[in-house]
Amino acid sequence: MINQILFLVAGALLSGLPLAWLLRRERARMRTMVGQDQLDLLQREVQTALAQQQAGFEAQQEELTALRHENDQRLAHTERENATVLVQRNAKNSASVARMLENCDASQETINNLLGLMRTFERWHDDMNVLIEHNREMHRKNDEFALIVNQVIIVALNASIEAARAGAYGRGFAVVASEVRDLAQRAEKLSKSYRSNLYQNDLITTTTFQDLQAGGKMIIGAVTGLDLINKKTLETLALAA
Amino acid sequence: MLTQSAKDGFDTLLMQSLKSSMTPAGEQAEVILLSEQEHAANDASQIVVLTVSSYLFRAMVLFYFTPNADTRGHYARLNHIQTEDMSEQTFMDAIAECGNLCCGILNRELGKFFAHLGMSTPNVIDKQCAAFLQKLNGQHLQHFAINITQSPRFYISLCVSSYADIDFEVDPDAAGSETGELELF
Secondary structure, three states: OHHHHHHHHHHHHHHHHHHHHHHHHHHHHHHHOOOHHHHHHHHHHHHHHHHHHHHHHHHHHHHHHHHHHHHHHHHHHHHHHHHHHHHHHHHHHHHHHHHHHHHHHHHHHHHHHHHOHHHHHHHHHHHHHHHHHHHHHHHHHHHHHHHHHHHHHHHHHHHHHHHHHOHHHHHHHHHHHHHHHHHHHHHHHHHHHHHHHHHHHHHHHHHHHHHHHHHHHHHHHHHHHHHHHHHHHHHHHHHHO | OEOHHHHHHHHHHHHHHHHHHHOOOOOOEEEEEEOHHHHOOOOOOEEEEEEEEOOOEEEEEEEEEOOOHHHHHHHHHHOOOOHHHOOHHHHHHHHHHHHHHHHHHHHHHHOOOOOOOEEOOOEEEEHHHHHHHHHHOOOEEEEEEEEEOOOOOEEEEEEEEEOOOEOOOOOOOOOOOOOOOOOOO
């Protein structure tokens, strides 16, 4: 009897356990499943969200269109402003070019006047030739003076000899002859010194004049360079005007 | 005011210019530097003087000569004419023109180092004027001689006065290697 009861209990336990497990699993599955109400609720929520997004999108598109329109207007405005500035600048540039052309013309006039300096250098050249000729004349006169002095020395020497011959009567004359000879020797020394100064004068005058002449050509060369630059600038400005 | 390099540069350029301008065609020439003592042997009677100037310096070149048969022969050969065809005026013009040509080359070569230069026309002065070269306040005085195979020795002096610090360097191998048209006055 007991055995029967035990078998019954054991049998009940053995068959009940799988059933309980199946029941539990079914309950767990049921918990994970969404109900119809919830599903409807979710659908409504999704539709609402979609509608909101659509509305947002449309608003943004409108905003974008407005923005684009505004930008177009701004662009047109900027283009108009730029065109005005360009016209103003062109006018200013034209005025500047006109002023620069005027300045270049004024420079050209000054350059042309400076190039006229050549006439001054030619005048210096003529003056220098006069000066050199004058120095030559002084050389000639000094050489003649030296010849006269030499002649006086010889005459004074002859006079001394004649005075010696005259003896006591010639003493006074000997003194005069000696004085004349001394004077002639001093004159000879002076003539040599004068000749030396004339040569020195020739060198200094010639080299100084040559420096002036070469300096003049240097200036003319520089002004000619300036003339070329100015003419090129004038050409460039004429093309730009 | 003048550095040693600048002094050497002036000397080198003048030596090259002398060789180019004073040597008759087909003849050999040698330009040498002379000391004051060696230059004392110079017994020429006249000088052709020329000046090359800038606002920084002036260089005076003196070409000594004696108007005799040997000198006439040299300048006749240099100008490809017969000595007997050379009048006194042609002879003096040939000497002045030779100096002009030499200083023209010097002027052109110096133009590579100095922006603005000018050159004088030649003048003839007496040799005794050379005794007063020191009076020109030059910072560089150098004497030269050019020995040409069939000609007498010619003496040349260079006197440079500077008015600023001047320094430039001339490559002796490169100087004078170029030939070309010169601006003659």
